[in-house]
Amino acid sequence: MTAQQRAERSAAQMWSTDKASQALGMEIVEVSPGGAVMTMQVRAEMLNGHGICHGGYIFTLADSAFAFACNSYNQLVVAQENTITYLAPGQPDERLTATAVEVAKTGRSGVYDVTVTGEDGRKVALFRGLSRQVKGQHFEE
Structure with a gap:
């Protein structure tokens, strides 16, 4: 299984029970x-x-983008600490996009930055998430 396939399968498994993001x-x-x-x-x-x-x-x-990014290795990972800075308002009927990227991953801890943008590309918010790996996997390998 490639790393990309692992990430996609982990996301599919998480998405199937992520009622908050779906709602x-x-x-x-x-x-x-x-x-x-x-x-x-x-x-x-x-x-x-x-x-x-x-x-x-x-x-x-x-937070949801952060969760899918840090859980992409088929390891159960939870948030340890998150912060956000709001830069511009999200507008009515606008589609917001959250892009999460891994900054560091050492042992059971990770650091992820998420940029939330509006439809016009302006930065709406900057989020930093610290993750912590716990026992378990999303699926058997």
Whole structure:
């Protein structure tokens, strides 16, 4: 099995039980070893009192991309710590894209950066996720 096949199979297994990402209408655009790209359409019920996308939804999109990136090696991995910096608002009816990339992976710990962009390419948020591998695999190899 190639590393790419392992990443795709791990993502498929995770996606099958990821009710949160599914309920928010997220889509996996791409997954690779240590990386993932996900999108989410900003719906009316995701808007805050300012009429822009609530930061919690932006965080959730970034967190989901982070999860698929760090789980791409067929090892069970959870978040240890995450931070986000909001740079621009997500607009109503806009499709946001979260691109997760692995920065470092040593032993059971990893560092991943996620950039959330709007349809026009502007940076909406920067997210950093620290991961921790736990016991188990997504599927038998």
